[in-house]
Amino acid sequence: MAASDYSHLVGRRLPGGTYTLPDYVNWLWEDAILSAHDGDPTHPSLGYHIAIAGLGVSIGEVMALLDGSPDSGVMFGENELEFRGSLRTGATYECEGEITGVERKQGKRAGVFDKLTFRIEVRERGSLTPTVVCTNTWIFPRKADSGD
């Protein structure tokens, strides 16, 4: 299997930033995932949202790092979330991210694709310990005849 054209991205740090979780976002998130409106602690899936929202780049900008675009069929591959505390509305979280892997693969059904893995640490402001560590793998389909 050929090395990915994007393997130079491994080790690149993403800008990072902060995100404060508003009550209304928590409510709407619970609505979207069909969860009870239970307030705090929030549904753990918000760990993903907070990590991405505080990363300092948008989903589209992460896709663009591998020349993916919103309509190019980029899909979720894997996710890992490690919780060392609960997430709360009104709290401000500091996020730091890094690209930890880029691999080129080929599957019978999927054809040629690139796998991007990036890890984000989410700390409540003032804390040294991450509340959540979020690791994502996204799949970037490549056209077989493009030589990508």
Add this chain to the structure above:
Amino acid sequence: MTELAVGTRIEPYVVSAVDAEKMKLMAALLQDPNPIHYDVEVVRALHYGDRPINQGPINMAWFMTCAVRFAGGRERLLRTQMRFLGNVFAGERFVAEGTVTAVDAAAGTAELEIACSADGRPVLAGTATIAIG
């Protein structure tokens, strides 16, 4: 929580019909520009099918809800790891279910294996670690 032992079954979490309107809400919350979640023409052009495709984070949330209900509280979920195996389309029946695969009384944790399906097709699989006791 049910008394825990390896092999204990986790009560299934069922969504009887995946709602395309919730995908639009999630796209706005995530600022997710991927049109496969709201534009059927793009889904068709990519040869993925003919209905909007649910966001990975919604499927992830349902996987977690299955574990959280079994654990007895959101704060009891310590870790999840999952692989996305296929797309979940609007209108499909989503089921998350699993079993206890390990219990560590000393550490106060249990390991769950959870598999999710959409209209009977495997779409998501993984593990969860929960606090017990």
